[in-house]
Amino acid sequence: MARTMTGAEMVIKALQDQGVEHIFGYPGGAVLPIYDELFQQDKIQHVLVRQEGGALHAAEGYARSTGKVGVALVTSGPGATNAVTGLTDALMDSIPLVCITGQVPTHLIGNDAFQECDTVGITRPCTKHNWLVKNVNDLARVLHEAFYIAKAGRPGPVVIDIPKDIQFASGNYVGPSNIAHKTYKPRVKPDPALVRDAVELMASAKRPVFYTGGGVINSGPKASQLLRELVRLSGFPITSTLMGLGAYPASDKQWLGMLGMHGTYEANLAMHDCDVMINIGARFDDRITGRIDAFSPGSRKIHVDIDPSSINKNIQVDLPIIGDCAYVLEEMLRVWKAKAPQLDKAALKAWWKDIDGWRARKSLAYKNSTDVIMPQYACQRLYELTKDRDTYITTEVGQHQMWAAQFIHFEEPNRWMTSGGLGTMGYGLPAAIGVQLAHPKALVVDVAGDASILMNIQECSTAVQYNLPVKVFILNNEYMGMVRQWQQLLHGNRLSHSYTEALPDFVKLAEAYGWTGMRCDHPADLDDAIREMINHKGPVIFDCRVAKLANCFPMIPSGKAHNEMLLGENVSDEDVSKAIGKEGKVLV
Amino acid sequence: MINPNPQTHYAGPSLRQDVETRTLSVLVDNEPGVLARVIGLFSGRGYNIDSLTVTETEHEKHLSRITIITRGTPAVLEQIKHQLERLVPIHRVRDLTFEGVSLERELALVKVAGKGEKRIEALRMAEIFRAQVVDTSIEHFVFEITGKPGKIETFINLMTELGLVEVSRTGIAAIGRGAAAM
Structure with missing residues (x-):
């Protein structure tokens, strides 16, 4: 299978073998050999951005809207440092990206050469993983591994830093293989016993709420379908983080709207007052929880996440389930259907009545105007x-x-x-x-x-x-x-x-x-x-x-709990100025 | 698995978790930057490192073993373990303190200068602690001492009064007892 080619050729060949059709980039001295190879082929379309930061965000938009890996190509030094914001953005939001950066030739590394920077050093904390390839015979393997790491488990950005002499050097190309990665093997299928416990807990709930996040979107369209099925089967209310919008249809009657700092009153109150919280693919971010020690104080919490480090990071949970959302939801549905649990219908009815009461507050209401656009x-x-x-x-x-x-x-x-x-x-x-x-x-x-x-x-x-x-x-x-x-x-x-x-x-x-x-x-x-x-x-x-001084409500002021929301319709300037206490001031 | 007290998760101030010290053994691919990844994770997330040792332990497989002594509440320690496990070149993370009895040893080179009574006393103490003299002149000794960190600490404290000049310590190497590997 091995074929001899230059490092630059390997980059293009590997992208083609990975099914990449579009990449976003900006040329420069240290990536010229790769750009020369791009010029001589027509399978991959390159989009020339106007600043490298734009390439990374464009690749993110591409990835988020397609579920594919986004690819960016930038030069050394300023090209790489301009990519840092987009890499960090993708890391925080779990977006799969492969970013290829040029580097000065290996013999100049460490000499403060023109357009040199320590790219792997700078991007280490803002990528899932990164590589500096110093041997052309490692390049093909690293390129394929990069796509695997970007996609597998909790997705994220990776950087491959390729010195210019490696782009020119000849070596052996190997194609993508299905050999298991030697260290990175994230668990995707849940422990069935935990799923059974979860279904049991859900079935016993009197005031349940689904709290879902970007993990459902990242898991693929099937996870959204399974989520819809499970939510409808249970009849439970559902809210979502900013990242998870769209996984559940907003037109559905069980949908409470987004939760969190600027979420709806009904979503936040349901989170605060619930007795069973079913977190699927969300990470208890501070925009969601507000004041930690007053976050949903009376609930038992199920947390489904593909990343074990998300468990108990911000909020202690009762029932953690490690796995990919689609696999976990599939198993939950299977168990739910097999058990056909008897729900506490009277309690659920009362819960929905509470929710309808909160909904009636119409927390997104605002005073419209006939003169200015609100x-x-x-x-x-x-x-x-x-x-x-x-x-x-x-x-x-x-x-x-x-x-x-x-x-x-x-x-x-x-x-x-x-x-x-x-x-x-x-x-x-x-x-x-x-x-x-x-x-x-x-x-x-x-x-x-x-x-x-x-x-x-x-x-x-x-x-x-x-x-x-x-x-x-x-x-x-x-x-x-x-x-x-x-x-x-x-x-x-x-x-x-x-x-x-x-x-x-x-x-x-x-x-x-x-x-x-x-x-x-x-x-x-x-x-x-x-x-x-x-x-x-x-x-x-x-x-x-638009109206110049409109503010965004409802709002949970920083340092406050979900049941201490400011609602827009009756907030005075004085309320606004006193809403945040001394402890909340230091928060962002 | 399920919290027996559904009223609240949040321990009152009197029930706050205590800070514990743990020994972590981390098996990693010996590739460029792997130590920087581990250290960067600790500094970036505000975790403590009390001691850190690293060297390649399996040359054919290019595997290194990192021993980290860290401090934190049980919740933070659990996070540290999971965060380490997320790093791509890491094979395994074991909490040796949590998982059972482990052996911990450290080596120190201790330079002591002086004359007369103090010099004789230093040599006597070294014998008691089974420290070796590895370098000497008529005005100094360099002792090599191996043992549990507490023993080394005690020896160094004693030497402070007897002309301690400087100390170099390896940091702690640790391994689980018994026949099984980590």
Whole structure:
């Protein structure tokens, strides 16, 4: 099987053998041999981004919307350091990426050569694993291993650092093999005894709730199907983290909406008051738990996770189950069907009555206006006008992200791409480019803020080059809205540097890039303008001028418990300024 | 498996977990950067390292054994173990303290300078502790002492009064008792 070829040829051959069709990258001195090989083939399409950070986020968007591994190719030194944010983002959100970085030739490593940096040293804590390949005969094996590591178990990013002399050197190429990895063998099938215990506990519940996360999405579409079946069979309420939206259809009556800091009242109260919590593929992140010692104090907790280190990391659980969500859900369903448990119908009915009471508070309600566009209204209209299409949504990070999560609803997994764990402003536009490349016919909208969008605005140029008709829907309030909201909560309304005094004219900016620019500042015009954006064949920046001082509610202030939420409709400025205590101030 | 007290998981302040010391034995592929991964994990996540030793122990298989003495509450120690197991080049992690009786040994080189009575006393103490003299002149000794960390600690403390100049310690090597391997 072994064939002799150069290191650069091996890179392309390995990508082809791994079924890679698209990669995102930016050339430079230390990757020129690989770019030369790319030039001489046509199986893999390379997308030239405008900054390496964009390549990583585009690869993330591609991976999140397809379930495939995203691939990025960058040069040494600044190419690699620019990739660090995207790698960390992918690590936090468990996104499978393979990032190939060029390196100075092996004899120059350590000499502070031009465009040299310690790439494996810098990326060690922000990757699942990384390699510096110093022998060309290791390269093919490492490339295939990289894809395995990125995908297996809890997915994540990996880096392969290839010195330039290794790219030129000749060696033996080996194809992908199915030989078991010698050390990395994550458990995917659950212990059946634990699943039986879990089903028993679920069946005895009086106030159960499903709390699901990105693990269900990462497990693949089958996990979402199995989750739906189990939830419907049980009749239990279900909520999800930001990362898990779409695994369960938002239109279903058992759906409580997103939970957490900006989640719905009913979702958070159900979490607080439940007696059995069924966590599937979520990690008890601090955005979810709020104050740890008051988190769901009366419940027994089942935690399904593929990563044993997620168990008992933040919250002590009663019944941990290690395994891939799809396998665990399959087994849960099998046991549930076999046992056909007798549920406590009276208790469940009372529980749903409680939930309906919380729902009646309408925690997402906001005061609409006929004069200015409320950001919530903008998201609602965007959702209503796009929901019947083949739509994918990405976001940047901030208030607009939370409003999008609250008001745009998802029926299917892999439709919602947002930077959850790391909270990376500038994620949405390059991610949308990656999504659009994978789904050329779909409608891809980046819901953005006026501040975030400027962090990777250069990628507008990429969209034009590859005819990617992404839509950027900016909720423009001229503020870093979430920063301002926290300054109001914590710092006496002293708005230190959260107002952007010199924003560009987004319409002209769009036109300068060869996009179409649109502006809307009146609620009466909004629907027509959104329709025009959707129907436009090319990329569009939509400058949606929204109410400047709107804040994002409901909110669990940091350091508070789920039952201490601030609801939007009746929050006074004084409530806002006193909401966070001394201990909560140090939290983020 | 299921918490007998469904009211709460959260121990009151009086029931907080105590900090324990544990000896972890970690079998890893001896590849570049593997030690940096382990140390980076400890510093990045705020865990303690009291002692760390590492060397290749199986040359044909390129396997190294890392012995780490760490401190933490049982919950933190469980996290440390799982976080280590997540690293790709790691074969196995064993908590030798938790899993049973283990042997722990350390070697120290102890340099003591002095003349007269103190010098004679230092040599006498070295005999009691079964330390070897590995270098000497008329004004100094270098002792080599092997044993449990407590013994070495005691020896060094005694030498402080007898002209201790400097100490070099290997850190702790540990192995489980009995016929089985880790």
